[in-house]
Amino acid sequence: MQVEVTVNGQAHVLEVADNTLLVELLRENLGLTGTHVGCDTSQCGACTVHMDGRSVKACTVLAAQAQGAEVVTIEGIGSADALHPMQEAFRDCHALQCGFCTPGMIMSAIDLVSRNPGIDNAGVRAGLEGNICRCTGYHNIVRAVIQAAQNM
Amino acid sequence: MVALPQKVNRANLLRSRWGSEVEQTGEYSVAADRSAVWTGLNDPEVLARCIEGCQSVSKVSDDVFEASVKAKVGPVRATFSAAIALTDIDPPSSYLINVAVKGGPAGFAKGSAEVILEEADGYTVLRYRVAANVGGKLAQIGSRLVDSAARKMADSFFAAFEREFEGQDRRADGASGNSR
Amino acid sequence: MAKEQGIGAAVKRKEDLRFITGSGRYTDDLNQPGQLYAAFLRSPYARADILDIRSEEAEALEGVVAVLTGVQMAEDGLGDLPCGWQVKQKDGSDMVSAPHPPLAVQAVNYVGEPYGIVVADSIATALQAAELVTTEFRELDPIVDLVLATDSERIHADVARNLAYDWELGDAEATDAAMQRAAHVTRIEITNNRLIPNAMEPRAALGIYEAATEEHTLYTTSQNPHLERLVLSAFVQIAPEHKLRVIAPDVGGGFGSKIFIYAEETAVLWAARRVGRPVKWTASRSEAFLADAHGRDHLTTVELGLDAQNNFVALRVSTRANLGAYLSTFGSSVPTYLYGTLMAGQYRTPNIHVEVSGVYTNTSPVDAYRGAGRPEATYVVERVVETAARELGVDPADLRRKNMIPPDAFPYETPVALVYDTGNYEASLDKALALADYVAIAERKAEAAGRGKRRGIGLACYIEACGLAPSKLAIALGAGVGLYESGEIRVNPTGNVTVFTGSHSHGQGHETTFAQVVADRLGVEFDAVEVVHGDTGRVEFGLGTYGSRSIAVGGSALCRAADKIIAKGSRIAAHMLEAELEDIDFADGQFQVRDSNRSLSLGEVAFASYVPADYPEDLEPGLSEKAFYDPENFTYPAGTHIAEVEVDVDTGVVELVSFIAVDDFGHVINPMIVEGQVHGGVVQGVGQALLEHGIYDDQGQLQTGSYMDYCMPRADDVPDLVVDATVTPCPHNPLGVKGCGEAGAIGAPAAVINAVVDALGTNDISMPATPEKVWRALQG
Structure with missing residues (x-):
């Protein structure tokens, strides 16, 4: 089947199998390997991207469902010389170690903060419940999200 | 009922019983007489029509069947091959169905179902008791769902099985399949 | 060079830019x-x-x-x-x-x-x-039960009783005798729950x-x-x-797995x-x-004997360790040399005996998981000490303090084969107690009771042995490899520096920390140092990263290599500056003739070494040096962790309300990274105590085989953490460092369970203390 999807501002028309997942489309078809796969039960959130402005777990969205959608991945929110405030805050606060959950965590956090501008510690902890990090113990992630919320 | 506090990891609350054994009992009423129900339960063609996702049922001998069933248990989806042996046969009132189901990487199930048919007023009451073990991916990911999947398959089977007797000696409303 | 980026500075990580922009390159990305x-x-x-x-x-x-x-x-x-x-x-x-x-x-x-x-x-x-x-x-029929396994059919034809080994450490007779004389003996049976590492x-x-x-x-x-x-x-x-x-x-992430x-x-x-x-x-x-290899999975009986003055006189430990179906790469060492050797804890218990049966079962192989033997040992020691305090009606902190090895007793030889090099255990205990406002716990308990909650506080005074060493000893004890590390420093012709290390970074931030060390030692800019690791085609040799060894062993190797760079550079500089070698001083990246204004930068010397026009005749060109560093002893990080919990009496839910970690890691290269390591370790330890459990049913089917059933700590399961430090530098490595990767996971389980036990007023609850278990305990 054919899917028309805009990813990080660029329009694509792609031929994919019916059962292709959005995360496979991003990683395999478009080579956007910043979006990671950490589980197979939709629990870990490593694959989180934005679809039409809301965070989704790309392992649970069919490529077909992204037909006509605007998808933004970690590669699309900022660049090495113009970081998104959330990326900046993650680096500032040492909110990442191995980096594997980081893209999904950042994408979730951006959505969380944009929907809850004045979010507090408890709100961040509850809001990131769908993203698992094994390295940081979350302490610095929470700090980073609150810091970014002040700069977004 | 106590309200759960907010700070609680859901995974720990979802299950209090661990184990890959499935135990289930059920009871259905079928609007047909007992010998008709018995015959239906031993007819591969009827079974093939009634088992959801059934690809084939073949009778190897009077009391041995082979079946191929496409089934889905939560995230586990596969074509399972089942070897079915009937023992303790007492027509038309009871038998023991022994089943070994294999689904390759999807895992396996093995167990037995004791089936008892009782004659009632113009219909037949079927009672079963299943004891089974599951393994492989079925146990790893699906075991929390095996109970409900088995229940759903049984319900769907008996709903279809009942329809087999529609137009025959059909009883009044209220005797359609139900489980508890 | 800029000191704000040298040793001790909280430098932002070099590796972050690629990870936060999605430019990391993991194996599946290739x-x-x-x-x-x-x-x-x-x-x-x-x-x-x-x-x-x-x-x-x-x-x-x-x-x-x-x-x-x-x-x-x-x-x-x-x-x-x-x-x-x-x-x-x-x-x-x-x-x-x-x-x-x-x-x-x-x-x-x-x-x-x-x-x-x-x-x-x-x-x-x-x-x-x-x-x-x-x-x-x-x-x-599968053999799954750890207790029944030794009386079951053989899993492997050549392994009688499914027993891989029956191992002991310490003096059994002396320990038995001391136990006999003890005024009080506390005995508990504890389980160390099977964990599944779950690097993301x-x-x-x-x-x-x-x-x-x-x-x-x-x-x-x-x-x-x-x-x-x-x-x-x-x-x-x-x-x-x-x-x-x-x-x-x-x-x-790896965490051992x-x-x-x-x-x-x-x-x-x-x-x-x-x-x-x-x-x-x-x-x-x-x-x-x-x-993936799983972790932990021990059953242990432990007895602690105390004399009439509450001095520890004997500790006897008997453990059955599940090794799984096969011996994984280091599976045999974890419940033995990394476990039994730690049974002295921070205490001067004079008689200790440990025996461990390593048992095969039809389950996944079990091997090192963050802490590897040392969390299990700490759990044994700190649970039995806590229970003794409760039985004797004495303050748990006081009982610990009374029995601690005093700061002037180092080097201290334990009855279980280790020589602790240095430490000040009371200092970290005091600091942690102050941060926890330990003296006011009764008021907090009363306040919580008013809200229908039971509050409890728990301590764990842990010690770990990191950077397994020296090779000779490890090999004598059965290790199949040496436990040194290699490091190489290449000063490039234009003066920037490429560092090659046999350590491997998978979240630890070596690209930053090791660059800080080398930049500091060679007096070059932090940004002029690049660290290469993880490739046998580029790095000569290495033994990798585990057991909190990277900075203590890998970092020390780089210090040795830097010393060699400075030594060779000094000879080149002496020639070029027409001075005697012994008159050359090296500081802040400059080779200087003592008491003169004549000097050359490292970059100038490096250039001369690759373009050797004005150059010593007996010296090879180039400025690249490598070193293999084999430590003379383990390092011994130690500290006190204090957990405070509130138990909801209606639901049995345990809320961790505060966690304080005061650790002595010796000198710290990058405090930001070290704190991050503690945070992560602590939360894995909290996970073990409250959430995580790898469960097999009696058919050997893994029941906790996904994130739906294996309960990973999530952001809302833990509070902000308080991390602080005391410092006694390691005396036997060039950086005075000890290693920080595992401490959190070592101290946290015992601290949390001690807090839960304190809240419940019982003597035991098994890990993980799930709402169901706690609720049942509350029903009596």
């Missing part, structure tokens, strides 16, 4: 032209004989290139996966190690054990083909073979690529070392050679749950 994909055939049974594997239908599927099994692997002459640590039993005999073929040949011994590999042109086809393989098994990046491998050159390349998720190469060459014999390059690119040499990467590389095309495999999380 692809090769002509690449194929692998799926593994895995046993659905915990114990079965393999009777027949029929793969014709799978092989006929379009896109399938090969279905290979253990039989073919054996025919190709590949060897077994070895256990790298030979433990000696009580009677002096060697442990009994069962053969562990990478792909099972005749029998499978745990659910998920691989016995074949399917190679196809897409992942979907490989998985579909795996479903078409029909394997006939003869099921056998699942394991993966990409094997490449060049027929023309016979070169094998393996990209894989490894904490120690050189050890991987050594084992694959020397034991599995897949290829000679000089024809095998192992690369561990960005690796998404990526130390080991697994079946899958072995099979992938072998399959790539068989089919003549690159082959890639990436584990699904479901596979990771089944086939």
